[in-house]
Amino acid sequence: MSQLFNNYLDGFLTYLQIEKHYSSYTVQFYRYDIEEFFKFTAEQNLNSLEDIEYLDVRLYLTDLYERKMSRAAVARRLSSLRSFYRFLSKENVVAVNPFSFVQPPKEAKRLPSFFYEEEMEKLFAECEGSDKPLAVRDRALLELLYATGIRVSECSGIKLSDIDFDLSVLLVRGKGNKERYVPFGYFAHEAAQEYIATARSFLVKDTEPHPFLFVNHRGKPLTPRGIRYVLNKLMEKASLTRKIHPHMLRHTFATHLLNNGADLRTVQELLGHEHLSSTQVYTHVTKEHLRKTYLSHHPRA
The missing domain is CATH 1.10.150.130 (Tyrosine recombinase, N-terminal domain)
Structure with missing residues (x-):
């Protein structure tokens, strides 16, 4: 041309x-x-x-x-x-x-993979019992990802000023720089505060000051690739055979909310989905989960 x-x-x-x-x-x-x-x-x-x-x-x-x-x-x-x-x-x-x-080809529908609650307990157990800075960071990282359902790319962009500990709310910048507020619970609140007070201050002491929440072992901002590396290492330690992918904790967050009675519109808002159809895929996941549970436990299934 x-x-x-x-x-x-x-x-x-x-x-x-x-x-x-x-x-x-x-x-x-x-x-x-x-x-x-x-x-x-x-x-x-x-x-x-x-x-x-x-x-x-x-x-x-x-x-x-x-x-x-x-x-x-x-x-x-x-x-x-x-x-x-x-x-x-x-x-x-x-x-x-x-x-x-021209109509785009129809994609084969694949249900998003997620962790069962027992698997999440194993992951959290791997983060407990150590006060080493990186272990404290990993605990805060895992708690916040699971508590909020944010994307890995959104997580790497979180700044200290984005966290409101008084209200337990996180300001998230999503796709297209769209902002949304996502609440988080007690466990994420405690883990994040401990990380900021102890581990983060230790890791960044010899680096140029920067506002990002999560840092690597050199005190530099933790990249999305770095976050995936951390999560895969936790998977290995927990002896979970699956490889984690960037959205797996996000899928887990949405699936567990719906399994425990959350309505679809609320989950849509928390995930930052523009269209409800993007969120509806998780209803198929929960239906499949119910079906497998039924088949596993009903005596005449």
Whole structure:
């Protein structure tokens, strides 16, 4: 594509960062998806943005499926390209968005994995009984993640000023910099206060001052990758065979709330979901949990 195309692409990516508040990581995916499509169109001798038609999009989809690309990956590419052409339409660069006529492939529904309460007890037990700074930090980290259901990326961004211990409420900055308040209970309250008073002050004593709550062994802010590493180590110590993934404690938080009678709208607000449909998946988890419990315990199941 021409320099003009590169200018439009740069303008679109800037729009995503400035107007939509997308992370640099997400923007990189958009760039990759769009550039991959236009490499394909160049091979088809389609060298202008206005040349792309619905049939060209269908041909591209056929190519993706022949390369055994997953439905989730195909859906993401379509979403990226549809957004790009929507931007071009608003800028009066193209008259028609050829991607608006294409339906994304339906994804196979997979229920989110979560920890049972007995497994959570094993994880918490691994954090007890030690006053070493990193052990105290790990206890506060686990308690806060389970108490609030926040994302790992949100957790790494928590600042000391975001915690209100008087009200036991946490200010969370979610996707698109949207803010929400999430309450937390007694155990998280006690663990966080102990961590701040003892372990954090010890870990950051030789580093440049910074406002972030959770820190690594060098006193620097703990990254999402670092949090996942900590959680996986706790899993190993607790002899739990599963590997933890970034949202597993979040899924556990939502599932346990619903299992214990919380209403769906409240869970939606606590999780920071924009649409209720995103939260409804957890009702399927709780139904499956009830079914397995019934089959395991009813004498004539």
